[in-house]
Amino acid sequence: MNTLPRLALFALLATAPLSHPSSAQEWTRFRGPNGTGISTAQGVAVAWTENDFLWRVPIAGESHSQPVIWGDRLFLLTAMDGGKDRSLVCVRKTDGQELWKKTYTQPTHRPGNKNSGFANTSPVVDAERVIACFVSQEHFWVRAFDHAGKELWSRDLGTFASQHGHGASPMIYEGKAIVTNDQDGASSVVALDLKTGTEVWTSPRGAGLNANIATAYCTPITHTRADGSVELLLTSQSHGVSSLDPQTGALNWEAPVFTKRMVASAVVAGDLVIGSCGQGGGAGNFLSAIKLGGRGNVSKTHVAYKLTKATPYVPTPLYLDGRLYLISDAGIATAVEAATGKEIWSERLRSEFFSSPVLIDGKIYCAGVKGEMIVLATGDTFQELGRSPLGEGTHSTPCVEGGRLYVKTFTHLVCIGKK
Amino acid sequence: MTKGAPSRLSRGRLPVVLALFAAPSLRADDWPMLGGRPDRNMVSLEVGLPTEWAAGGKTPAKNIKWIAPLGKVTFCAPVISGGRIFIGTDNDSKDHTEQRGVVKCFSERDGKLLWSVTHEKLQNPAEDDGTIGVTSTPCVAGESVFYVSNRAELVARSVQDGQQIWSIDLRATLGVMPNQASSSSPLVVDGRVFVVTGNAADYKTGKIKNPSAPSFLAVDAKTGKILWQDNSPGSRIMTGQWGSPGYGVVAGVAQVAFPGGDGWLYSFEPATGKLLWKFNGKAHEKPLASGEPETMFQFLAAPVFVGDRVYAAIGEPEAGTGAGALRCIDAKQRGDVTKTAELWRLDGADFNDSISMPTVHAGLVYAADTPGYLCCLDAVTGKKLWSHDVKSNIWGSPLVADGKVYVQSSEGAVFVFAAGREKKLLATNSSLPDLQHGTPVAANGVLYITGQKQLFAVSTGK
Numbered sequence: 001m002n003t004l005p006r007l008a009l010f011a012l013l014a015t016a017p018l019s020h021p022s023s024a025q026e027w028t029r030f031r032g033p034n035g036t037g038i039s040t041a042q043g044v045a046v047a048w049t050e051n052d053f054l055w056r057v058p059i060a061g062e063s064h065s066q067p068v069i070w071g072d073r074l075f076l077l078t079a080m081d082g083g084k085d086r087s088l089v090c091v092r093k094t095d096g097q098e099l100w101k102k103t104y105t106q107p108t109h110r111p112g113n114k115n116s117g118f119a120n121t122s123p124v125v126d127a128e129r130v131i132a133c134f135v136s137q138e139h140f141w142v143r144a145f146d147h148a149g150k151e152l153w154s155r156d157l158g159t160f161a162s163q164h165g166h167g168a169s170p171m172i173y174e175g176k177a178i179v180t181n182d183q184d185g186a187s188s189v190v191a192l193d194l195k196t197g198t199e200v201w202t203s204p205r206g207a208g209l210n211a212n213i214a215t216a217y218c219t220p221i222t223h224t225r226a227d228g229s230v231e232l233l234l235t236s237q238s239h240g241v242s243s244l245d246p247q248t249g250a251l252n253w254e255a256p257v258f259t260k261r262m263v264a265s266a267v268v269a270g271d272l273v274i275g276s277c278g279q280g281g282g283a284g285n286f287l288s289a290i291k292l293g294g295r296g297n298v299s300k301t302h303v304a305y306k307l308t309k310a311t312p313y314v315p316t317p318l319y320l321d322g323r324l325y326l327i328s329d330a331g332i333a334t335a336v337e338a339a340t341g342k343e344i345w346s347e348r349l350r351s352e353f354f355s356s357p358v359l360i361d362g363k364i365y366c367a368g369v370k371g372e373m374i375v376l377a378t379g380d381t382f383q384e385l386g387r388s389p390l391g392e393g394t395h396s397t398p399c400v401e402g403g404r405l406y407v408k409t410f411t412h413l414v415c416i417g418k419k
Numbered sequence: 420m421t422k423g424a425p426s427r428l429s430r431g432r433l434p435v436v437l438a439l440f441a442a443p444s445l446r447a448d449d450w451p452m453l454g455g456r457p458d459r460n461m462v463s464l465e466v467g468l469p470t471e472w473a474a475g476g477k478t479p480a481k482n483i484k485w486i487a488p489l490g491k492v493t494f495c496a497p498v499i500s501g502g503r504i505f506i507g508t509d510n511d512s513k514d515h516t517e518q519r520g521v522v523k524c525f526s527e528r529d530g531k532l533l534w535s536v537t538h539e540k541l542q543n544p545a546e547d548d549g550t551i552g553v554t555s556t557p558c559v560a561g562e563s564v565f566y567v568s569n570r571a572e573l574v575a576r577s578v579q580d581g582q583q584i585w586s587i588d589l590r591a592t593l594g595v596m597p598n599q600a601s602s603s604s605p606l607v608v609d610g611r612v613f614v615v616t617g618n619a620a621d622y623k624t625g626k627i628k629n630p631s632a633p634s635f636l637a638v639d640a641k642t643g644k645i646l647w648q649d650n651s652p653g654s655r656i657m658t659g660q661w662g663s664p665g666y667g668v669v670a671g672v673a674q675v676a677f678p679g680g681d682g683w684l685y686s687f688e689p690a691t692g693k694l695l696w697k698f699n700g701k702a703h704e705k706p707l708a709s710g711e712p713e714t715m716f717q718f719l720a721a722p723v724f725v726g727d728r729v730y731a732a733i734g735e736p737e738a739g740t741g742a743g744a745l746r747c748i749d750a751k752q753r754g755d756v757t758k759t760a761e762l763w764r765l766d767g768a769d770f771n772d773s774i775s776m777p778t779v780h781a782g783l784v785y786a787a788d789t790p791g792y793l794c795c796l797d798a799v800t801g802k803k804l805w806s807h808d809v810k811s812n813i814w815g816s817p818l819v820a821d822g823k824v825y826v827q828s829s830e831g832a833v834f835v836f837a838a839g840r841e842k843k844l845l846a847t848n849s850s851l852p853d854l855q856h857g858t859p860v861a862a863n864g865v866l867y868i869t870g871q872k873q874l875f876a877v878s879t880g881k
Contacts, residue, residue, distance in 0.1 A: 283829040283855035
């Protein structure tokens with residue numbers, strides 16, 4: 001920063017607060033602003049040592065939950081005792097001090113899976129409430145809290161059947177908490193009234209399909225069309241990439257062209273929306289770009305292209321300035337032209353990822369399984385800008401706010417960034 | 420090694436030592452088991468194999484002899500014997516009944532289906548995952564074909580018509596509890612069938628239900644009578660046992676080596692089941708403070724016997740990826756040889772986890788790791804001469820044939836290198852549809868490439 005010409009620095013200082021008036025609430029849900037993974041923060045370091053951590057605190061149990069932030073409070077989920085106890089934890093952002101914790105006992109008989117724990121999802125927060133899901137085979141609890149940890153309401157969506165457990169985070173849209181319940185049993189997408197938890201609408205999903213394929217892990221995003229109307233974009237194997245009316249839950253269109261499990265969320269890239277599917281071993285993983293704006297089943301009419309090389313399964317891609325950035329589970333970073341799918345570069349990072357990358361100030365931050373943050377440049381040339389410790393392995397996506405990164409590692413929460 | 424092999428296998432085959440260090444023979448031959456021979460060393464004597472091929476469609480087909488339909492998911496390599504091809508798969512997508520395990524037999528000449536048999540799935544997906552079929556690569560000996568079904572049955576069938584000769588339900592008879600897949604590929608030598616039973620920890624609880632159930636089995640090929648069994652891994656099985664045995668004659672003594680779910684390799688006298696040596700494949704790892712192993716890696720591929728040595732690597736894709744270890748072990752020693760028999764080891768940043776069999780040819784080792792590096796090493800010193808990053812997982816094994824090295828990536832490309840101390844990539848073939856994990860094999864002048872849904876016979880037609 002200090003090498004920037006003074007005028008440029010001044011320009012940055014002058015415009016940043018204007019263009020990002022709500023920077024204190026920039027990471028309120030999974031993958032930040034509308035689930036894009038794009039932060040407006042500037043001046044975050046690209047490299048550091050453990051001595052540079054602003055703070056690092058243990059969080060009881062284990063989790064892959066991305067923290068969300070409002071004001072000076074971080075909210076995240078964790079699971080203790082093999083998933084029997086699940087907690088929503090509130091932590092002060094200045095020093096990592098735990099402010100409160102709400103714990104619920106929830107017996108679980110799901111098979112152990114090292115990669116997917118019992119607290120994989122993120123809460124979602126607005127000025128008044130924190131919404132979080134607590135899911136086991138027997139119950140799908142959606143609970144609302146105030147910022148002080150008082151439970152406001154709860155609602156049980158019923159049983160949840162799945163090989164690898166639950167992983168879709170709730171989101172908020174115009175007074176509604178929207179929860180995807182794509183599972184191996186009866187599936188739906190549900191909108192609950194934020195104030196009361198009562199159901200506003202239910203959209204049935206994927207009935208009658210092979211039960212083994214229905215569980216999906218995506219968190220919905222919104223897309224504002226040219227006419228100002230809004231659609232919800234979701235991914236699941238049962239419906240592929242699909243669009244719902246956020247006011248009624250009615251299905252606008254679907255592209256059920258994905259033959260494997262969908263974990264990554266939808267990404268809008270110009271007039272396309274990106275979906276990807278796969279499996280842990282990486283065989284047969286692929287990504288398809290679907291043209292926005294269809295009606296009904298658009299499988300035959302709206303698939304723009306399909307990519308099969310090094311496409312991610314769990315991590316969600318990033319879109320910036322006409323390029324898609326793909327960070328694959330096996331650690332291959334690829335940039336493609338979003339409009340055509342044409343590869344620009346593809347390089348091995350020598351790491352593995354469950355975490356979704358985030359974009360900060362035009363740089364790609366990738367949090368690796370083995371506990372390192374790899375920072376890449378965007379653009380037409382591959383460039384690794386930094387590789388720095390996180391203190392521990394992680395499957396969680398970073399939370400970015402006010403020039404700081406908050407990263408949940410397996411058992412700790414670490415804060416990195418501007419002093 | 421041919422001394423110990425049944426006459427059908429040894430018929431017309433050059434001694435292995437010549438195959439390794441002399442020019443390839445012009446003789447064509449069958450490929451009746453995983454790795455082609457009991458030593459599991461993926462060297463083929465075929466010549467005139469194609470370097471490039473194309474599926475057809477938008478461009479004309481090139482070097483495709485025939486295409487035979489498989490099911491939806493295929494993890495086996497085909498085996499070729501007596502004019503027939505055998506492969507494990509599942510039922511195809513047009514079959515709307517329940518998922519099943521399937522073994523198909525095709526005519527080698529034209530890929531026509533001769534017979535197929537099906538196995539119902541087990542009720543519990545923790546023992547028989549709902550998405551897969553038969554994953555054991557069959558072994559043909561004489562007029563019988565042997566494999567392990569998705570139900571953990573060791574099955575012997577007539578090669579002629581698929582009629583069952585005998586079957587051992589390893590779960591009901593021996594108390595074996597598999598972990599999601601029964602994938603051991605049997606080995607038949609001197610009328611004995613050797614197989615890893617697949618006894619495992621419960622996928623749901625991580626507990627070993629029956630540690631006294633055998634891990635390793637020798638069965639009379641004719642009658643199905645159990646000759647001997649061994650449960651050495653017992654209560655130390657980490658997750659499951661999915662590997663396959665390998666066989667060699669070392670300093671005049673026959674031995675059959677089994678990969679155990681405890682991370683050890685166990686070598687026995689084939690006739691008696693007497694332990695000759697064992698080696699701890701996790702000796703280089705640092706156990707965690709809790710006493711847990713550093714990784715869940717174990718020997719999963721069959722050990723490869725060449726001369727007096729065994730080549731084997733550790734890995735386990737479900738357990739993630741990381742630093743692995745490829746070893747060259749002196750098979751002449753006896754007892755617990757962990758501290759003394761390692762001739763060299765490639766590990767750390769040089770070699771990741773692997774479930775692929777290394778291939779040894781002309782003093783060089785070709786080995787692939789799971790993240791997707793194909794390495795060429797000096798077989799004597801273990802020194803890495805070159806490597807190639809295919810940027811996609813490799814689960815299959817490299818085939819050395821006709822002066823070339825063939826290796827298949829999980830993203831559907833078959834890479835063809837010139838065999839030798841210098842890296843030379845000859846071709847990247849990626850036009851065949853639905854290719855994922857697979858191992859190219861060759862027999863009687865034809866290269867076989869396995870897709871998920873189709874088997875491709877690739878030949879220059881010369």
